[in-house]
Amino acid sequence: MSPALPSGLLGDLDPTSDRAVFRQIADQLREAIDRGRFREGEKLPSEAELVEHYGVSRMTVRNSFSILQGEGLVHAGHGKGVFVRPRPPVRRLASDRFARRHREQGKSAFIVEADAAGSHPQVDSLEVKEEKASQDISTRLGSVRRVLARRRRYLLDGRPVEFATSYLPLDIARGTQIAEPNPGPGGIYARLEELGHRLDHFEEEIRARMPSPDEVKTLRLASGVPVIHLIRTAFDTEGRPVEVCDTVMAADAYVLSYQLPAT
Amino acid sequence: MSPALPSGLLGDLDPTSDRAVFRQIADQLREAIDRGRFREGEKLPSEAELVEHYGVSRMTVRNSFSILQGEGLVHAGHGKGVFVRPRPPVRRLASDRFARRHREQGKSAFIVEADAAGSHPQVDSLEVKEEKASQDISTRLGSVRRVLARRRRYLLDGRPVEFATSYLPLDIARGTQIAEPNPGPGGIYARLEELGHRLDHFEEEIRARMPSPDEVKTLRLASGVPVIHLIRTAFDTEGRPVEVCDTVMAADAYVLSYQLPAT
DNA sequence: GATCGCTACACGTATAGACGAGTAGATAGG
DNA sequence: CCTATCTACTCGTCTATACGTGTAGCGATC
Secondary structure, three states: OOOOOOOOOOOOOOOOOOOOHHHHHHHHHHHHHHOOOOOOOOEOOOHHHHHHHHOOOHHHHHHHHHHHHHOOOEEEEOOOEEEEOOOOOOEEEEOOOOOHHHHOOOOOHHHHHHHHOOOOEEEEEEEEEEEEOOHHHHHHOOOOOEEEEEEEEEEEOOEEEEEEEEEEEHHHHOOOHHHOOOOOOOHHHHHHHHOOOOEEEEEEEEEEEOOOHHHHHHOOOOOOOOEEEEEEEEEEOOOOEEEEEEEEEEHHHEEEEEEEEOO | OOOOOOOOOOOOOOOOOOOOHHHHHHHHHHHHHHOOOOOOOOEOOOHHHHHHHHOOOHHHHHHHHHHHHHOOOEEEEOOOEEEEOOOOOOEEEEOOOOOHHHHOOOOOHHHHHHHHOOOOEEEEEEEEEEEEOOHHHHHHOOOOOEEEEEEEEEEEOOEEEEEEEEEEEHHHHOOOHHHOOOOOOOHHHHHHHHOOOOEEEEEEEEEEEOOOHHHHHHOOOOOOOOEEEEEEEEEEOOOOEEEEEEEEEEHHHEEEEEEEEOO
8 A cells, every 4th residue: 555645736527628547647747847946866756646636547657657757857767656857967068169269279179168167077998981972971071972970979978978970081080090999189170271261151050859769769759858969061261171070969968059259 | 351461462470480460460551551462541451351351450450550550651640541641742942042133023931932843832820929938939049038939831732741939029010010010022031121130041941750649730740750840040230139030840741952162 | 413421440438457567565484 | 683484565467357548541422
């Protein structure tokens, strides 16, 4: 026998309403969360408790939870319970993060920034190889057939937050330090400039969508968390695209920030 | 009795797999969609047909569908069936869309752009009123207490794609044409400049998340479609924030594009 | 020939029950 | 005291059934 729920926490159902029972329950739970009656990380009443409280079947309660999961509000732990999903600290990406002046230090922007924020950064699953360019990448790089691809995944305090692939034309990257796992201080942009490809500007394209099952695995995403898909193209002073970077970020870990002239 | 499914379209279950049955079914449907066996807008086999094909109960099939819905891949129509969700045409928002040179015409950027793309633009639910500033808005505008709020919703070919609220300090907006439903040619930015607030730059903050139930209604979002939340602050040449625009966009209808200097 | 209504079919909602499996605390044994 | 096990509780998966409600096609009636 489950103990009774603290009274007042959740209301009753309205049997005259034409709103489905499981939606009414979801509404009440959502409101309780919004009002802070359940705090971040706190455990919601168990399925059994809600079954008893509302006098409905278990599947009905589970339907309610599945709504809230889809909204990214809660998270279910097998054997543990259903919890209010904590909002993770967000990483702010400023639009000037690739400015030349930030390229002086030895460490990558990701490491520097995370250290400053007091979190533990990590980069893993590094892969560097030559491969056939996809249709999209080929178009963006100006009809190249094969490219150098640099893949890596970024973690903060053990949590994967982003994975990215840089694509570079072979005639630029082959045989240079760019083709090495460690591109050296200032990253590949510093190397590109040393090679005479002075960077002029970047173009960034931003989309948001639900993750593919692969992305869910790689980023260990909870249900109800979208991804931000960012595609950045770097152009040199001659207008030639010299790199395309395809990045998929856990949307709950990021806020992007851009500064634009009003001209 | 349901007619048998075309053989070869979908495979069989692997009873030795420890992957849940409803996940296996979802995997097969997802793969069939990805491979183009079901095209955009096309109807998937009905629940009853899949029940028969796989020899499972209806709830199991429905669980599979609910996975795909959460991924934004399919869409269920009551009484009609489950369909592959068509990818709507996306609107590209360029970072220079508020540049002064685009502010000459009489029509708003949204209308001009949509006309050019051959779609039918619409703006509705316009509301202009003074109200108390939220904590966040107050902070962004530099500790103002009350603001003028301009709310509107944008539709393309009858589909709501975005709704936005502009907040302006009362000492700037009150009594001017900015407080009128129709702000006149060039929009409120043109009026701001006429009033002596020469615009210097914008700051945009971008987040992606799942929509609230309210946003689902207002934007008529299908399940599995996130929203892009964009907060733009306009600064005048004295560094004072003169407007904050809070925009929520259907993520499947937009791609944002920014051009950044490499300096 | 337009309309009403029937009907088959589709998904939506809800119940009841069964078993599986992960978690965590209590308990018994070493 | 530490460990292994037991057990209660939790969510996960799956079946079977029933009825509600929206859709669309067909046919009969006016």
